[in-house]
Amino acid sequence: MAAVRTSSEVALNRVAIAAVLVATLVFLAPIYWIASTAFKPKELAVSVPPTVLFEPEVTPFVRLFTKRVQMQKTVDPQVYDAAPWWEKRIYDGGERVLKVGKDVQLSQYPDRFMNSLIVAVISTVLAVGMGTFTAYGFSRFKIAGEADLLFFILSTRMLPPVVVAIPMFLMYRAVGLNDSHIGLIILYVAFNLSFSVWLMKGFMDEIPKEYEEAALVDGYTRMQAFFKIVLPEAATGIAATAVFCFITAWNEYAFALIMTNRRAQTAPPFIPSQIGSGLPDWTTIAAGTFLFLLPVAIFTFLLRNHLLRGVTFGAIRK
Amino acid sequence: MASVALTNLDPASRAAARGWSDLTIRNMFIIPTLVFLIVFNIFPLIYSLGYSFTNFAANRTEPWQFVGLQNYRELLTDDHIWSNFVITAKYVIVSVAGQMIVGFGLALLLNRSFPMKGLITTLLLLPMMMSAAVVGLFWQLLYSPSWGPINYVFGLGDFAWLSNPDSALYAVAITDIWMWSPFVMLLSLAGLSAVPQHLYEAAAIDRAGWWYTFTRITLPLVSPILLIALIFRTMEAFKTFDIAYTMTTQPTAELIAIRLYKQAFQQWDTGKSCALAYIVLIMVLAITNLYVKYLNKVKER
Known part of the structure; x- marks a missing residue:
């Protein structure tokens, strides 16, 4: 349609593109602020005026991962010289890293991060696994009341977490699943299962039935056709669904806040609890947030062509 | 069968x-x-x-009693709960309206070809993929009256966004708009790209003005998908818990989900919380019903 382009249209186009660039900068500014604060020296995080450009510093990450105390007196020069470079940076800041013998005492962050990883990965595998089978069932077989069943499945996704959490908390307390990985995994599977069924059904519907029918004619059983023909065809869809489920479980806050407090606590309720009382150390919080957001940012780029499908439960595909 | x-x-x-x-x-x-x-x-x-029909309290051991509809009766006549619902309604209206305007506006701007369009679109989508609780927490620093970049950039001095009772709710809504406008943008872009190009060409031949083309061609064809975005975001905003909970403790920003959480897990008024949960649940299910109806409609096209 390049035929007629008036000069006013060209001008309008330029203005629109300029506006897009400004909007992008505005939308990315808070994310830049998190990422940059994670590399700031403590005093620059709360400087007036706010610091935009600075020499990056690694101490926020050292502080994030270690337990430290304020030093009462200056450090022995010999000890200082023998310390690794990152530890020297902590001494310079007037703190000492706590150790048992030679071992650095770790903060709770690595544990919480691992909990997030364990819970998100296992719940994703289960939700996507079950969802793939169920989606195939809904895609290929006649089911009485199919629309109602699919609505029922989707409606479980829409339940407000706090509403579900009240009875689940009581039931978990009765069977000792409070503050356990399994308890949280079950909740996340229940939460992601409906999403996984809907999204996978969209992908399954796109695989031509003729493929399996040809295989059945060639002597495959339906199970063989499912595993050898359908699953490989659905690989992209399974991967996209898995990434979405992972991100949802990774980001989830309300269930984790209510159901876990120590052993199985994940990063989202832990990071805000670091604020504590008094003046918060924003660089350390930013470092924890930065590491926590990084996988999601990477996954967003990998998923970019499936985002629309993902956020509409597979209903709108472009 | x-x-x-x-x-x-x-x-x-x-x-x-x-x-x-x-x-x-x-x-x-x-x-x-x-x-x-x-x-x-x-x-x-x-x-x-x-x-929900008992006076059960999960932190006490004494036996609970059946109280019939008393919990529901008390809740529906409780001014505090009503004010939570009013706060939630304000929040839903401001944040969803903001998301629809900003999101659809961004989509209109993006709906043309220019270099690095794919990259820019993906960058704009980043906020909605991130954890609301964790990112919301960080907005405390952005809003800080003493050293927050927002007050510095806009010259607002020491305006305390999150601890001022009048502004706390709207500050949370602004963060929510930042997070979820990209969602509306994503759906709108899909709707806009589905408008047949020949309609615009025909309008251009007829010398139709920009406004006329927009209201007679673009809007009617994009509205089904906008409606989906609107219903979905309304439902999500109604359920909002994490972002508001980590950002502020102001009672003026106490959304219904936060009220429910406090009643259940801080005051341990379990029986009554179950009743409140049911009231919320019924409202959410009503919106879900509407959502699925329109989702299926768009799907069939």
Whole structure:
């Protein structure tokens, strides 16, 4: 349609593109602020005026991962010289890293991060696994009341977490699943299962039935056709669904806040609890947030062509 | 229903007779999921429905009593709860309206070809993929009256966004708009790109003005998908918990989900919380119903 382009249209186009660039900068500014604060020296995080450009510093990450105390007196020069470079940076800041013998005492962050990883990965595998089978069932077989069943499945996704959490908390307390990985995994599977069924059904519907029918004619059983023909065809869809489920479980806050407090606590309720009382150390919080957001940012780029499908439960595909 | 042919495949053929029957496979594939959802979603809700008629408190050991509809009666006449609902309504209206305007506006701007469009679109989508609780927490620093970049950039001095009772709710809504406008943008872009180009060409030949083209061609064709975005965001905003909970403790920003959380897990008024949960649940299900209806409509096109 390049035929007629008036000069006013060209001008309008330029203005629109300029506006897009400004909007992008505005939308990315808070994310830049998190990422940059994670590399700031403590005093620059709360400087007036706010610091935009600075020499990056690694101490926020050292502080994030270690337990430290304020030093009462200056450090022995010999000890200082023998310390690794990152530890020297902590001494310079007037703190000492706590150790048992030679071992650095770790903060709770690595544990919480691992909990997030364990819970998100296992719940994703289960939700996507079950969802793939169920989606195939809904895609290929006649089911009485199919629309109602699919609505029922989707409606479980829409339940407000706090509403579900009240009875689940009581039931978990009765069977000792409070503050356990399994308890949280079950909740996340229940939460992601409906999403996984809907999204996978969209992908399954796109695989031509003729493929399996040809295989059945060639002597495959339906199970063989499912595993050898359908699953490989659905690989992209399974991967996209898995990434979405992972991100949802990774980001989830309300269930984790209510159901876990120590052993199985994940990063989202832990990071805000670091604020504590008094003046918060924003660089350390930013470092924890930065590491926590990084996988999601990477996954967003990998998923970019499936985002629309993902956020509409597979209903709108472009 | 068992005797109905399950697929296009002839049920009497040899292929269908090999291995497990389609009926077995269908049941094996579907029933575990349904059972799982019933056990971990529906059963707990039945359990809490029962408790909603009692004065049960989860932190005490003395036996609970059946109180009939008293919890519901008290809740529906409680001014505090009503104010939570009013706060939630304000929040939903401001944040969803903001998301629709900003999101659709961004989509209109993006709906043309320019270099690095894909990259810029993906960058704009980043906020909605991130954890609301964790990112919301960080907005405390952005809003800080002493050293927050927002006050510095806009020259607002020491305006305390999050601890001022009049502004706390709107500060949370602004963060929500930042997070979720990209969602509306994503859906709008899909709607805009589906408008047939020849309609615009025809309008151009007829010398139709920009506004006329926009209101007569663009809007009517994009509105079904905008409606989906609107209903979905309304439902999500109504349920909002994490972002508001980590950002502020102001009572003027106490959304209904936060009220519910406090009543259940801080005051341990379990029976009454179950009743409140049911009131919220019924409202959410009503919106869900509407959402699925329109989702199916768009799907069929």
